[in-house]
Amino acid sequence: MGEHYFANRPETASRPRTVDLVLPDLHLRLETDRGMFSPDRVDPGTRVLLESVPPPPATGTLLDLGCGYGPIALTMAHRSPGATVYGVDVNERALDLARRNATTAGLDNVRFGLAEEIDPALRFDAIWSNPPIRIGKAALHDLLLAWLPRLTPGGVAHLVVQKHLGSDSLQRWLNERGHPTERLTSRSAYRVLAVSARPRARTGSDTA
Numbered sequence: 440m441g442e443h444y445f446a447n448r449p450e451t452a453s454r455p456r457t458v459d460l461v462l463p464d465l466h467l468r469l470e471t472d473r474g475m476f477s478p479d480r481v482d483p484g485t486r487v488l489l490e491s492v493p494p495p496p497a498t499g500t501l502l503d504l505g506c507g508y509g510p511i512a513l514t515m516a517h518r519s520p521g522a523t524v525y526g527v528d529v530n531e532r533a534l535d536l537a538r539r540n541a542t543t544a545g546l547d548n549v550r551f552g553l554a555e556e557i558d559p560a561l562r563f564d565a566i567w568s569n570p571p572i573r574i575g576k577a578a579l580h581d582l583l584l585a586w587l588p589r590l591t592p593g594g595v596a597h598l599v600v601q602k603h604l605g606s607d608s609l610q611r612w613l614n615e616r617g618h619p620t621e622r623l624t625s626r627s628a629y630r631v632l633a634v635s636a637r638p639r640a641r642t643g644s645d646t647a
């Protein structure tokens with residue numbers, strides 16, 4: 440059976456290569472390898488996200504959830520040089536390449552690591568993600584429930600999901616979980632969802 444791109448330590452023999460990420464505002468050559476998501480080209484869903492989401496906050500703390508070799512985190516770091524960007528993944532080969540890609544791009548406002556290496560007290564002003572749909576619905580829901588509550592009040596998460604992989608049901612589920620969620624973009628097979636932080640529960644003193 441083929442190895443999943445979300446393996447922690449891919450056993451697949453290494454075969455390094457590069458892909459070009461070309462956007463109106465940046466051009467990066469990124470090192471990739473076997474054993475990770477979309478090693479031969481920047482994923483079209485990632486491209487839809489990067490081409491359609493408004494610029495991230497200029498300062499603060501930003502997150503790329505499931506960063507792979509780093510195209511989303513590095514774009515955020517480039518667009519928001521005054522912010523600190525975190526990229527988290529379970530795939531250590533991808534994290535190593537993401538760190539190398541940051542160094543090559545001269546971006547020093549981005550940090551890559553496993554979830555447990557990221558300070559649990561950190562809160563995020565924006566989250567961008569091409570999430571790992573293929574880990575299964577229950578695991579994806581658990582992942583989102585672990586990270587979305589870490590949005591700051593007013594923070595927004597942008598998630599790109601293919602329609603046939605369940606973007607509409609994910610949007611419904613997020614709304615049911617109390618995260619106001621709208622469809623920002625609909626381009627070919629891809630949808631970008633804009634997910635707001637859950638509104639804080641009103642307390643007695645709010646209404647006094």
Ligand SMILES: C[S@@+](CC[C@H](N)C(=O)[O-])C[C@H]1O[C@@H](n2cnc3c(N)ncnc32)[C@H](O)[C@@H]1O
Nearest residue numbers: 444445476485505506507528529530569570571
């Ligand atoms: C669809 S890929 C996107 C990769 C990269 N952001 C891109 O655009 O090319 C999803 C990523 O999520 C990672 N992933 C899977 N399970 C995860 C988890 N529990 N926590 C964080 N990342 C995870 C996978 O290893 C994979 O790199």
